[in-house]
Amino acid sequence: MKRTILSLAFAAGLISPSLHAAENWPQFRGPNCSGVSESAKPPIVFAPGTNQLWKISVPPGASSPCVWGDRIFLTAFDGGKLETHCYARRDGKLLWKHAAPADKLEEFHSTEGSPAASTCATDGKVVVSYFGSCGLVAHDLDGRELWQHKLPVAQSGGSFGTGGSPVIVGGLVVVPRENIGACSLLAVDLKSGKKAWETPRADVSPGFGTPIVWRNGQTDQVVMPGSLKLKGYDVKSGMEAWSLAGMPSFACTTPVAGEGMLYFAGWSPGKGDSPAPTWAGLSAQFDKNKDNAVTPDEVKGSQMETFFKSLDMNRDGKWTKEDFDIFSAQIAKGENVLVAVKPGAEGEVSEKSVAWKQTRGLPYVPSPLLYRGAVILLKDGGMVSSYDAKTGAVNYQQERLKAQGSYYASPVAADGRIYVASLDGKITVFKAGGGAPEILHEAKFGERIAATPALVGNQIIVRTPTALYAFGK
Numbered sequence: 001m002k003r004t005i006l007s008l009a010f011a012a013g014l015i016s017p018s019l020h021a022a023e024n025w026p027q028f029r030g031p032n033c034s035g036v037s038e039s040a041k042p043p044i045v046f047a048p049g050t051n052q053l054w055k056i057s058v059p060p061g062a063s064s065p066c067v068w069g070d071r072i073f074l075t076a077f078d079g080g081k082l083e084t085h086c087y088a089r090r091d092g093k094l095l096w097k098h099a100a101p102a103d104k105l106e107e108f109h110s111t112e113g114s115p116a117a118s119t120c121a122t123d124g125k126v127v128v129s130y131f132g133s134c135g136l137v138a139h140d141l142d143g144r145e146l147w148q149h150k151l152p153v154a155q156s157g158g159s160f161g162t163g164g165s166p167v168i169v170g171g172l173v174v175v176p177r178e179n180i181g182a183c184s185l186l187a188v189d190l191k192s193g194k195k196a197w198e199t200p201r202a203d204v205s206p207g208f209g210t211p212i213v214w215r216n217g218q219t220d221q222v223v224m225p226g227s228l229k230l231k232g233y234d235v236k237s238g239m240e241a242w243s244l245a246g247m248p249s250f251a252c253t254t255p256v257a258g259e260g261m262l263y264f265a266g267w268s269p270g271k272g273d274s275p276a277p278t279w280a281g282l283s284a285q286f287d288k289n290k291d292n293a294v295t296p297d298e299v300k301g302s303q304m305e306t307f308f309k310s311l312d313m314n315r316d317g318k319w320t321k322e323d324f325d326i327f328s329a330q331i332a333k334g335e336n337v338l339v340a341v342k343p344g345a346e347g348e349v350s351e352k353s354v355a356w357k358q359t360r361g362l363p364y365v366p367s368p369l370l371y372r373g374a375v376i377l378l379k380d381g382g383m384v385s386s387y388d389a390k391t392g393a394v395n396y397q398q399e400r401l402k403a404q405g406s407y408y409a410s411p412v413a414a415d416g417r418i419y420v421a422s423l424d425g426k427i428t429v430f431k432a433g434g435g436a437p438e439i440l441h442e443a444k445f446g447e448r449i450a451a452t453p454a455l456v457g458n459q460i461i462v463r464t465p466t467a468l469y470a471f472g473k
Contacts, residue, residue, distance in 0.1 A: 023037075024069065024124070025066060025456045026121060027066060027121035028254070028452070029064070029210075032167075033211075035452070036414070037412075037456060040414040040415065040456050040459075041458050042459055042472065043473055044417065046471035047444060047445070047471075048443075048469070050443075050471075052469060053459065053470040053472050055092070055469045056087065058463065058468045059078035059083070061451075062450050063076075063116055063165070064454065065451070065463055065468070066454070067456045068124050069124070070090060072087045073129075074087070074120070074468070075119070075131070081099045081102075082100040082102050082105075082131045083100065083116075084139060089470070096142070096143030100129065101134055102133040104133065105133050107155065107159040107309065108160065113160040113161030115131065115133050117162055118130040118166065122141075124141075126139070128166050128173050128190075129166075130175050132161065133154070135150045136188060137149075138173075138190075149195070155179055155180040155181075157207065158311075159309035159310060162208075164176040164207075164210045165210045169222065169235060170235050171189065171190050172188065172189065172196055172235070173189075173190055176210065180206060180315075185201060185224055198238065201224075201226060203228075204227050204228065205227035205228075205250070207251035208251065209254045209255075210254045211224040211254075212254060212256065214257040216241070216343050220235045222235055226247070227248070227330070228334055231243045242345040244341065246335045246339075247266060247339075248266040248334045248335065248336050249268045250268040251266055253265060253410075258370045258389070259370065260342075261340050263338070263340050263375050264341070264368070266362065267363060268334055268336060268364075269331075277311065279323070279324035282304070286298045286304070293320050295317070295318050313327055337359055338357065338362060340357075342355045355390075357392065358387055358394075360398060361379050361384075363377050366378040366411060367410040369412070369413055371432055373389050374387065374395055374433065375388075378411050382404040382405065383398040384437050385398055386437075395434070395435060396436050401430075401437065402439070402442060405424040405426075406422070407420065407423060409422075409451060409453065413432060417431060418430055418432055419460065423448055425444060425445040425446055425449050427453070427462070445464055447464045447467075448465055451464075457472070
């Protein structure tokens, strides 16, 4: 599967630095953000203390591990500083760390967000980190800074903090700039950090997805989700190539490509069995002085305190009926859906370009997984669904795992197995395929897991709020 320098190094578990890109995990969710490794053989059975190669303490952050050869890259928020960290894959030793040039931090949710949430991207020569607080910074693999591309502080949707990650394609670094009132897709030159193009996304609201590359017919395109619309852009020019309406009102997930098609699945609260909060309900509960407004002090100590800014839609520092009118209008426009888009999409895409749709088992934060002819969805509550990638036929639907909490990490797959990590710190391993998820193992970590694990070589690499683990045989 992978080359080694010496047979002795292989026996000792040392990793050759000359691995092919497909044998690495070069960005968020690995190759093209797919969540799939075709070469990795991670362990089935693992947990803290079981098949554990090493464990190290790491600073807080929500980014996922990025792996190239013998190195692991993370972004971190350490002592008020935004940093890029590099660790040795062999033993977890910190090789280098460098602070990003942030003069001011973006707003972020105290428990659900982080100013270090974007996953690094690398091509094996350059590693690029993105921070919503200050922009892009690039280093070589030994930690020497190559360039900076400074950007204004981002103002994310609901003040949750930046969620999207950079990707490297065709000599460019492409990064979503998800800003209140001014969304765009930015591409900079990988070698110099100079802007190659930037395309405004005026008709979408900020989300938390990451762009991918899709071979649309004979053309490579960058596909980026957004509120209400899924869009494709020319890689070289950044020109918008097509747009598909009828998407969720808020986009947290990332598309996947394969089987000749493009797949996107998303869900936003406020429809069906998940009613949105209303002004009538919240004002009755929190408007203590009956002045037709709710201020931060009136929700202090309640479960709504940390979500105050996310519902202050007009940014005036209080809740009023106007905020909930804006919120309700956005929700009403959205459609929660899993959609398969056929190649040939161009312009305002019609239903003729859609191969099939499904509306059950939809994920809120975890991105869809396309693996071995099936589209796998992971819904909060630990419910897994599988659809035939070509036809949309149901393989199984909303089958419940033992880990029934919420999920932020996206499913990943290798060697015929799928790995899913819940927020309450459980990783479930189940077989790909079949008429139901056949559970092979459940690992308990005892602390939150929000970052998506990396599958590379014979290892699974897991990040928690306090630690980075490597498991393997």
